[in-house]
Amino acid sequence: xxxxxxxxxxxxxxxxxxxxxxxxxxxxxxxxxxxxxxxxxxxxxxxxxxxxxxxxxxxxxxxxxxxxxxxxxxxxxxxxxxxxxxxxxxxxxxxxxxxxxxxxxxxxxxxxxxxxxxxxxxxxxxxxxxxxxxxxxxxxxxxxxxxxxxxxxxxxxxxxxxxxxxxxxxxxxxxxxxxxxxxxxxxxxxxxxxxxxxxxxxxxxxxxxxxxxxxxxxxxxxxxxxxxxxxxxxxxxxxxxxxxxxxxxxxxxxxxxxxxxxxxxxxxxxxxxxxxxxxxxxxxxxxxxxxxxxxxxxxxxxxxxxxxxxxxxxxxxxxxxxxxxxxxxxxxxxxxxxxxxxxxxxxxxxxxxxxxxxxxxxxxxxxxxxxxxxxxxxxxxxxxxxxxx
Ligand SMILES: [Zn+2]
Numbered sequence: 001x002x003x004x005x006x007x008x009x010x011x012x013x014x015x016x017x018x019x020x021x022x023x024x025x026x027x028x029x030x031x032x033x034x035x036x037x038x039x040x041x042x043x044x045x046x047x048x049x050x051x052x053x054x055x056x057x058x059x060x061x062x063x064x065x066x067x068x069x070x071x072x073x074x075x076x077x078x079x080x081x082x083x084x085x086x087x088x089x090x091x092x093x094x095x096x097x098x099x100x101x102x103x104x105x106x107x108x109x110x111x112x113x114x115x116x117x118x119x120x121x122x123x124x125x126x127x128x129x130x131x132x133x134x135x136x137x138x139x140x141x142x143x144x145x146x147x148x149x150x151x152x153x154x155x156x157x158x159x160x161x162x163x164x165x166x167x168x169x170x171x172x173x174x175x176x177x178x179x180x181x182x183x184x185x186x187x188x189x190x191x192x193x194x195x196x197x198x199x200x201x202x203x204x205x206x207x208x209x210x211x212x213x214x215x216x217x218x219x220x221x222x223x224x225x226x227x228x229x230x231x232x233x234x235x236x237x238x239x240x241x242x243x244x245x246x247x248x249x250x251x252x253x254x255x256x257x258x259x260x261x262x263x264x265x266x267x268x269x270x271x272x273x274x275x276x277x278x279x280x281x282x283x284x285x286x287x288x289x290x291x292x293x294x295x296x297x298x299x300x301x302x303x304x305x306x307x308x309x310x311x312x313x314x315x316x317x318x319x320x321x322x323x324x325x326x327x328x329x330x331x332x333x334x335x336x337x338x339x340x341x342x343x344x345x346x347x348x349x350x351x352x353x354x355x356x357x358x359x360x361x362x363x364x365x366x367x368x369x370x371x372x373x374x375x376x377x378x379x380x381x382x383x384x385x386x387x388x389x
Contacts, residue, residue, distance in 0.1 A: 003114070004362075005092075007113065008107055009099070012101060012102060017076060018076065019137075021075075028109060032116075037058040037120075038060070040059075044150075053146070055134055057151070059156065061120075061127030063127055064127070065125050065126050066127075066159065067126065067158045067160075068158055068160055068374070069131060069162070070116070070131070071161050071163045071331060073105060073137070073327065076100050076106070079350070097354055099353075103166045103342045103352055104166050104352070108165060111362035111366055112162070116366075119367055122376065129157075131151070131158075131331075148334060158334075158335050160335055161331055161338070163326060163328050163339040165326050166342045166343060167323070167344060170343070172361055173309040173313040173317055175317060176318070176319055176320070176338060177340070178228075178302070179296060179332075180294065180323060181322070182290075182293040182329075183261075184270060184289050185287070186256070187254055187255075188210055190207075190210045191251060207253045209281055210283055214236050214255055216280075218236070222264070226263045230260075230321070233259070234259040235258055235259075240253065241253040263293040267289050267292055271287050290325060290329070296332075302338065305340055308365045308366075308368035313361055313365070326339060341362065342362060
């Protein structure tokens with residue numbers, strides 16, 4: 001019996017707070033194996049052995065004619081306080097399913113697993129790969145990057161991929177992410193000379209240096225030509241200084257910044273710009289890159305998904321490249337990638353929930369998409385868009 005709601009409810013019961021698994025990937029693997037997938041649970045270790053991440057790869061069909069992947073993650077962020085229900089005890093209430101991770105992204109996993117389970121019951125020419133990582137929320141190398149390296153080395157890379165992350169904004173199907181901006185975290189540091197605040201000639205204030213640089217960068221005019229993306233934006237996130245007295249200026253200050261950037265830039269150009277500006281303010285920079293901007297231009301994927309959404313929900317999807325980054329930034333260099341799933345409004349919040357009808361419709365959308373992708377005629381008696389209760 002393939003039932004997306006009860007499958008998702010079972011997934012919620014697994015306390016897979018990142019990077020713990022608590023049986024979530026075994027549950028998915030057992031489900032996929034029961035409908036004929038070959039499944040492979042893999043533990044990837046960091047070279048020093050300090051980090052181990054559990055991941056799942058599952059495959060159906062051997063044809064290399066068309067290879068479609070579904071990508072997701074089974075880990076969730078910690079629940080935090082203030083829930084009105086137990087975050088790991090699924091509750092159905094007023095037409096909703098409540099539980100940590102239901103939107104991000106156990107609902108997406110449940111929907112695409114149930115869709116493929118139904119789809120593979122009929123013959124088709126191609127193969128389906130399911131990739132599920134166990135640490136997307138903290139994103140170490142032993143999750144998606146190791147899994148993709150394994151796919152490449154073993155000839156298991158999909159040609160096209162749907163990421164089941166939450167993408168819808170106000171109603172299911174109103175937004176598809178075709179890409180995301182790039183992201184770099186920056187640590188700004190200044191080392192000065194401590195001194196009494198009343199004697200400016202006797203100190204070098206590290207805090208002033210950092211503040212001047214950050215203010216300068218907040219006012220920097222970023223170019224904005226590629227309108228597929230929101231404009232490049234820099235934001236400070238942390239400020240530290242080693243001073244606890246009001247009449248002393250600190251000799252050490254650091255600040256953390258994040259820049260989200262469109263395809264008008266790539267990471268190396270941005271780093272060069274920031275480095276050049278930093279030299280004017282006597283600050284040093286450390287960069288932690290998390291990927292360049294990317295965008296899917298594959299018309300076949302886009303039109304198959306848009307028409308699947310319209311047929312199930314009656315909604316015309318808009319394309320976007322806003323939002324946070326996802327594992328898409330790693331898989332995009334291997335295959336065409338498109339991101340579509342439940343509403344993202346309640347992710348990482350207390351009382352995370354989704355409409356039951358959205359889960360059912362998401363499964364139907366993925367199933368429609370599978371049929372279009374593999375050119376299987378849809379059953380003309382299938383319901384067109386159902387009225388959402
Ligand atoms: Zn997610």
